[in-house]
Amino acid sequence: MSGQTPLAVRMRPVSLDEVAGQQHLLRPGSPIVTLADPSAKTASSVSMILWGPPGTGKTTLAQAIARSSGRRFVELSAITAGVKDVREVMQEALTQRDLYGQSTILFLDEIHRFTKAQQDALLPGVENGWVILIAATTENPSFSVISPLLSRSLLLTLQPLTDDDIGLLIDRAVADPRGLNGGVALDDAARAALVRLASGDARRALTGLEAAAAVAAAPDRLTEDETPLVTDDDVAQAVDRALLRYDRQGDEHYDVISAFIKSIRGSDVDAAVHYLARMIEAGEDPRFIARRLVISAAEDIGLADPQALVIATAAADAVAFIGMPEGRIPLAEATVYLATTAKSNAAYLAIDAAIADVRAGGFGRVPVHLRDAHYPGAKRLGHGKGYRYPHDSDAGIVPQQYLPDELRGRRYYQPKALGGEREVQARLERIRRILGER
Numbered sequence: 001m002s003g004q005t006p007l008a009v010r011m012r013p014v015s016l017d018e019v020a021g022q023q024h025l026l027r028p029g030s031p032i033v034t035l036a037d038p039s040a041k042t043a044s045s046v047s048m049i050l051w052g053p054p055g056t057g058k059t060t061l062a063q064a065i066a067r068s069s070g071r072r073f074v075e076l077s078a079i080t081a082g083v084k085d086v087r088e089v090m091q092e093a094l095t096q097r098d099l100y101g102q103s104t105i106l107f108l109d110e111i112h113r114f115t116k117a118q119q120d121a122l123l124p125g126v127e128n129g130w131v132i133l134i135a136a137t138t139e140n141p142s143f144s145v146i147s148p149l150l151s152r153s154l155l156l157t158l159q160p161l162t163d164d165d166i167g168l169l170i171d172r173a174v175a176d177p178r179g180l181n182g183g184v185a186l187d188d189a190a191r192a193a194l195v196r197l198a199s200g201d202a203r204r205a206l207t208g209l210e211a212a213a214a215v216a217a218a219p220d221r222l223t224e225d226e227t228p229l230v231t232d233d234d235v236a237q238a239v240d241r242a243l244l245r246y247d248r249q250g251d252e253h254y255d256v257i258s259a260f261i262k263s264i265r266g267s268d269v270d271a272a273v274h275y276l277a278r279m280i281e282a283g284e285d286p287r288f289i290a291r292r293l294v295i296s297a298a299e300d301i302g303l304a305d306p307q308a309l310v311i312a313t314a315a316a317d318a319v320a321f322i323g324m325p326e327g328r329i330p331l332a333e334a335t336v337y338l339a340t341t342a343k344s345n346a347a348y349l350a351i352d353a354a355i356a357d358v359r360a361g362g363f364g365r366v367p368v369h370l371r372d373a374h375y376p377g378a379k380r381l382g383h384g385k386g387y388r389y390p391h392d393s394d395a396g397i398v399p400q401q402y403l404p405d406e407l408r409g410r411r412y413y414q415p416k417a418l419g420g421e422r423e424v425q426a427r428l429e430r431i432r433r434i435l436g437e438r
Contacts, residue, residue, distance in 0.1 A: 007210035008203045010178045011169070016064050020202065021165040022057055022158055031154055032061060035132070036068040045103065047126050047133035049111070049141050049150070052158025055201030058136035061158075062107040065134065072096055072104040074131075078113040083121045090125040097130060104131045111135040112144035119146045126152050160200025167195050169202050170209055184213045189232040197239060199283045211238035253284070260335075261292060265300045269339035276328075276335050286327045290316035293334050304344035304419035311337050342419025350413035357407065364404025399436045 013019050016026055016036050025032050031046055050058040066073035074089050093104035111119070125131045126149065133153065137144060141155055161169075173179035174186055190212065198205035212235045216228035260275035279289055290312075297312035315334035319327035357363070373384025388398040403410060415425040 006207065007173060007179055008206040011173045011176065011206055012060050013064050015068050016061075019057060019060060019064060020168050021161040022061070025061075025156055025158070032065060032156070036065040038068065038070050045129050045132055047131075047135075047153040049135045049137065049145060049153045049155050050158060051137050051139075051141050051155060053160050053200065054138055055198075055203040055205075056158040056160060057202065058158060059107070059109060060202075062105070062134040062136070066105045066107075069105070071132070072102050073107065074104055075107045075109070078108060078110040078118070081108075083118050086118065086121045086125075090121075090130055093125060093130045103129075106131040106133050108133065108135045110137065112137045112139040112141075116146055119149055123148055123152070161198075161202055162200070163195050166198045166200070166202065166205045167191065170194055170205055173206055173209055180209075180213055184216055184228045184230050186230045187232070190230045190235050193232045193235045196283055197235070208235060208239050214238070256282075257284075257288075257292060260289075261296055261300075264293075264296050264335065264339045265343065267339055267343065269336055272335050272339040273332060276331060280324075280328050280331070286319045286324055286331060287316070289331055290319045290334075293331070293338060296338055297334075299348045300343050300345055301338060301341060302344045302347040302421070303415065303424050304342035304421045306420060308338055308341055342421070344416045344418050344421045346413060346415050346421060353412045357410070362407060364406035366404065367401055369400065370402065395434060397431055397434045399434055402435075 016033065019026065027033070031048060035046065035048075050061060052058060062075075063073065065071075072093075074093070076085060076089065089104075089106055093106070096102045096104055106125070108114075108122075122133060126133050133149075135145070135149075135153070141150060170186070170191060174184065175182055186209075194205050194208050194212070197208055209230075212230045213228065215234040215238050216230040221228065256275055256278055260272060260279065263269075263271035263275060276289065280286070293312040294309065294316055297308040301308040312334050315330040318330040322330075368382050369384060369386040369388075371383035373387075386400075388400050390396055390398050392398075401408060413428075415421040415428060417425055
C-alpha cells in the first residue's frame with residue numbers, strides 16, 4: 001500500500017495549484033507565481049530564500065516552480081554538498097544557458113548549514129544570473145545567511161499549515177492514485193488525531209497516515225475484500241504515542257485549562273504540571289498557556305508574592321522569544337513557582353468591588369482639595385485649597401480625605417495574612433490609622 005517511495009514524497013504537488021497553505025505567497029503576480037509562469041511577459045529570474053518551519057512546503061514550492069516554469073531543476077542539500085558541488089552546478093548552469101538558452105533553478109535545502117565560504121561560492125552564479133537560487137532554511141536568515149546573498153534574494157516567510165490545510169492534504173492522500181488510492185477508509189477520530197499530531201507539518205501528517213494505514217491493513221485485522229478502516233487507535237499505535245482526547249476549540253480545551261488554573265490556585269504543583277504536559281502534548285498554543293499564567297499570577301497570588309507576576313510575564317516573553325519545544329521549560333518553571341507560592345486574591349477582589357460601586361453610580365465628586373489647581377480659574381473655584389503634601393510630613397503620610405464624600409470609609413482592598421501580604425496588611429493598618437480611618 002505504501003510503495004517504495006514515502007507517501008509524503010509521492011503526494012508532493014506537481015503545480016502551485018495543488019499547494020495547500022501559504023496563500024499569502026501565492027497571490028496572482030506574486031514573485032513565486034511569476035517565477036513559475038512560463039507565459040509571463042517578463043521572465044522572472046529573482047532568487048529567493050524560503051524561511052519557515054519543517055513541513056510547510058519549502059521543497060514543494062521549489063519543485064512546483066521548476067515543473068511549472070519548464071526550467072532545468074537541480075537540487076542540493078547543504079548537509080552533504082560542498083563548495084566543489086556548488087561550483088560544478090554553476091558551471092553546468094552557465095553552459096546550459098549559453099548553449100541551449102535554458103535557465104537553471106538551484107534548490108539548496110538547509111542553507112543555514114553552509115559555512116560563509118560555501119555561501120560565498122553561490123554569489124557569482126546568483127549575481128550574474130547563471131542560476132535562480134531557491135534556498136530553504138528553518139533558521140532566521142538574518143543570522144544564518146550572509147548579507148551579500150540576502151541582498152540579492154527575496155526573503156519569503158512560510159507559515160505553519162492550518163488544521164484545514166492539513167486535513168485537505170490527508171483527504172487528498174487517502175483518495176489520490178499517487179497516494180493510498182482509496183485503499184483505506186479514515187474515520188473522523190483518526191483524521192482529527194493526525195491533524196492534531198501534525199502541528200502544522202504536512203510531512204509529519206502524511207508519514208503518520210501512511211504508518212497508520214499499514215497498521216489498519218494488517219492481515220490479522222481484515223476479512224476478504226474488506227476495506228481497512230483507520231481508527232485513532234491505529235494512529236496511536238503507528239506513531240507510538242498516546243492520543244490525547246483534546247479539542248483546541250472544544251470542551252476538552254476549556255476543561256484542561258480550567259483544571260490547570262485551579263490546580264495552581266489550590267497549590268497542587270504535580271497536578272498543575274500534569275495538565276501543562278497534556279496541553280503541550282496536545283499542541284495547545286503556548287502563548288495561550290502563558291497568558292493564563294500571567295492572569296493566575298495577578299488574580300490568585302497578587303501581593304502575597306509580587307514576584308509571581310514578574311516570573312509569569314518573563315515566561316510569556318521567553319515563549320514568544322524561543323518558541324517550542326524549548327518554551328515548555330519556562331512554562332514549567334512559572335507553573336511550579338505559581339503553584340508553590342503563597343496565594344491571595346485580595347487585589348482581584350478590590351478592583352472588582354470598586355468597579356461594582358462605579359457601575360452602581362457610587363463615584364461622587366472628587367474632593368475639592370484633590371482637584372487640579374493648575375488650569376486658569378481653578379484656584380478661584382477653590383481647587384487644591386487645603387491639600388496637604390505628604391512629603392512635607394516625617395511619616396510621608398498626612399491625615400486627609402481622598403475618597404469622595406459618598407464613599408468615605410469604603411474599603412476595597414483587604415489583604416490576607418499570607419506571604420508578602422502579611423507585611424502589606426500590617427503597613428496598611430498603620431496607614432489607615434494615620435489617615436484617620438478606623
